[in-house]
Amino acid sequence: MVYVDTSVLLAFTLTKGMEPARFQAASRLFNLFEALRRFLDVHRPELLERFIREDVEWGLHGEE
Amino acid sequence: MEKNKTATIAVCDAGPLIHLDELDSLDLLADFQVWIPDAVWKEVQHHRPTALQRPRVPCEHRVVSGPIAPTLLALSRALALDAGEIEALAIMASVPQALFLTDDAAARLAAEQLGYRVHGSIGILLRAIRRGQLTATEVLARLQAIPQRSSLHIAFTISLFAPLALVAFQRDGPGGGCPQLRLPPHPATRVGKAHRLRGSLLCRVTHPGGA
Numbered sequence: 155m156v157y158v159d160t161s162v163l164l165a166f167t168l169t170k171g172m173e174p175a176r177f178q179a180a181s182r183l184f185n186l187f188e189a190l191r192r193f194l195d196v197h198r199p200e201l202l203e204r205f206i207r208e209d210v211e212w213g214l215h216g217e218e
Numbered sequence: 219m220e221k222n223k224t225a226t227i228a229v230c231d232a233g234p235l236i237h238l239d240e241l242d243s244l245d246l247l248a249d250f251q252v253w254i255p256d257a258v259w260k261e262v263q264h265h266r267p268t269a270l271q272r273p274r275v276p277c278e279h280r281v282v283s284g285p286i287a288p289t290l291l292a293l294s295r296a297l298a299l300d301a302g303e304i305e306a307l308a309i310m311a312s313v314p315q316a317l318f319l320t321d322d323a324a325a326r327l328a329a330e331q332l333g334y335r336v337h338g339s340i341g342i343l344l345r346a347i348r349r350g351q352l353t354a355t356e357v358l359a360r361l362q363a364i365p366q367r368s369s370l371h372i373a374f375t376i377s378l379f380a381p382l383a384l385v386a387f388q389r390d391g392p393g394g395g396c397p398q399l400r401l402p403p404h405p406a407t408r409v410g411k412a413h414r415l416r417g418s419l420l421c422r423v424t425h426p427g428g429a
Contacts, residue, residue: 209380212345
């Protein structure tokens with residue numbers, strides 16, 4: 155797993171006096187979002203295909 | 219026009235409003251309560267003002283009240299969402315049972331992660347058959363007109379899928395399956411593994427050349 159911007163987050167934490175547990179939770183969240191961003195960058199065509207498949211399925215057979 | 223307050227709320231991003239209007243299909247939103255965030259309203263007013271002037275689609279101009287949740291802000295920054303998409307997701311937080319309409323992959327991914335129902339212009343067009351608003355032939359014509367008449371950008375191979383699925387639907391009826399359309403693998407794949415855990419999309423990102 156890639157840890158991104160933790161130094162920035164750490165500086166923010168020290169400045170704001172964030173508790174270590176909250177820092178760890180925030181760090182996990184940051185890394186999840188960064189992983190999402192990378193996933194989107196790499197898999198955009200596959201995502202678009204999946205979204206259209208889901209739209210077709212919902213449009214023709216779905217419920218409100 | 220009296221608005222049906224029991225209708226599903228559709229919180230709209232700019233994309234579907236603009237793209238459906240370009241395809242003369244905005245009326246397909248008439249059976250929704252259409253909520254348009256302020257930033258989206260301004261964007262549509264600038265790029266496609268006619269989309270806000272359809273008498274059969276009464277749009278509610280919604281302004282986000284209160285600060286944006288830090289989690290949404292962080293997610294929005296990571297996925298580079300624009301102001302309209304952020305406002306739309308902030309409004310969705312107050313009506314989580316609503317439908318979010320967007321044609322943007324990043325906004326749709328963010329909405330999925332937040333647990334919202336989300337669809338795009340293609341879904342609205344195809345839904346018109348199920349709702350009896352248009353015939354399958356009419357919808358097929360509009361899907362095929364997307365490259366010429368709409369600014370909705372989807373890759374050529376992907377753009378074939380919805381018309382193919384609709385032809386299969388016409389041929390086989392509602393029980394028919396969707397055709398399989400295999401896309402070539404993306405050349406820049408660097409993600410080693412992707413899997414779903416507790417409803418969230420988590421992916422393990424490997425370093426180039428790393429273990």
